Amino acid sequence: MTRHPYLSRSTPRVLAHRGLVTPDAATQGVVENSFAAVAEAHAAGADYVESDCHLTADGEVVLFHDDDLQRVAGDPRAIADVRLHEIEELMAERGGLVTLAQALEAFPEVRFNLDVKAAAAAAEVGRLVAPHTERVLITSFSDERRLDTLAATRAAGATTRPATSPGSGTIARLLAARALRRTGRVRGILDDIDALQIPERQGPIRVVSRGLIRDAHAAGVEVHVWTVNDEDDMSRLLDLGVDGLVTDRADVALALVNRRGTASV
Structure with a gap:
C-alpha cells in the first residue's frame, strides 16, 4: 500500500487536538478550535x-x-441554526472563529485531520478540501458521512482522495475480525484506510494492543491514539509502537517526542 502524502512526514506524529490551548491562553479566554x-x-x-x-x-x-x-459560548443554539456572523461575534473574545476555508488558507503548512460531525457538512467539506487532499485526513464516527465527504472531493475535481480513518462501525468490524482470527477479513477491512484513529479503551474494552498495531502495520496502516494528555501515557503508547498521539497538550507531546528522538541518536 502506497503511503498517502498526508503521512509523508516522520513518525511519531503529534496531532494537536482542536488546536492548542495552553493554561496561559485559557486564562485569557481562548477556547478550543x-x-x-x-x-x-x-x-x-x-x-x-x-x-x-x-x-x-x-x-x-x-x-x-x-x-x-x-x-463553549454559553449559547444554547445549534450551530446549524446560527449564521456565520453571529458565531463570529460570540467567538471574538474567545480566540476568534475559524472557518475551514480560512484554516486551509491561513495555515498552508499545517496538515488538517478533519472529523465531519454533521451530515449536512459533508458535501461542502469535500468541496473545500479538494485542492488540498495531500494535507487533509477525513474521518467521522459515521462511515457513511466519511464516505460521502470523500465522494464530494472527487465530485469537486480532486485527482487524489484525502487520507482517511474509519468510523466506529468499521472499527467494530475490525475488532470482531481480529477476535475471530480472520486475517484475510482484517486485511480487507483495512483496505483504503490510511490510519486507525482510536481510543486506547472504549469503556471496559481494550482497543489498542500490540497485536492490533502489528496487524495495522502489516497492512500499511498507521495507529493514532486519542486523546492522550498524560506524559507517562504518551511514553507508554509510543513504546508500544503507536504512530501518532492526538492530544490537547501538543506542546508537552512535541517536547517528549523531541527528547526521545535526541536520546535515540
Whole structure:
C-alpha cells in the first residue's frame, strides 16, 4: 500500500487536538478550535491539527466540535441554526472563529485531520478540501458521512482522495475480525484506510494492543491514539509502537517526542 502524502512526514506524529490551548491562553479566554488555538499549535511546532466540522445556517463550514454553542459560548443554539456572523461575534473574545476555508488558507503548512460531525457538512467539506487532499485526513464516527465527504472531493475535481480513518462501525468490524482470527477479513477491512484513529479503551474494552498495531502495520496502516494528555501515557503508547498521539497538550507531546528522538541518536 502506497503511503498517502498526508503521512509523508516522520513518525511519531503529534496531532494537536482542536488546536492548542495552553493554561496561559485559557486564562485569557481562548477556547478550543479557535483561530488562536490553531495558531498556537502551529507556533508550537505541530505539523498536524485535529479539528471538527459543522455547517452554519448560511452554509459555512466552521471548525467546531459540539452541535451547539452552549459549552463553549454559553449559547444554547445549534450551530446549524446560527449564521456565520453571529458565531463570529460570540467567538471574538474567545480566540476568534475559524472557518475551514480560512484554516486551509491561513495555515498552508499545517496538515488538517478533519472529523465531519454533521451530515449536512459533508458535501461542502469535500468541496473545500479538494485542492488540498495531500494535507487533509477525513474521518467521522459515521462511515457513511466519511464516505460521502470523500465522494464530494472527487465530485469537486480532486485527482487524489484525502487520507482517511474509519468510523466506529468499521472499527467494530475490525475488532470482531481480529477476535475471530480472520486475517484475510482484517486485511480487507483495512483496505483504503490510511490510519486507525482510536481510543486506547472504549469503556471496559481494550482497543489498542500490540497485536492490533502489528496487524495495522502489516497492512500499511498507521495507529493514532486519542486523546492522550498524560506524559507517562504518551511514553507508554509510543513504546508500544503507536504512530501518532492526538492530544490537547501538543506542546508537552512535541517536547517528549523531541527528547526521545535526541536520546535515540
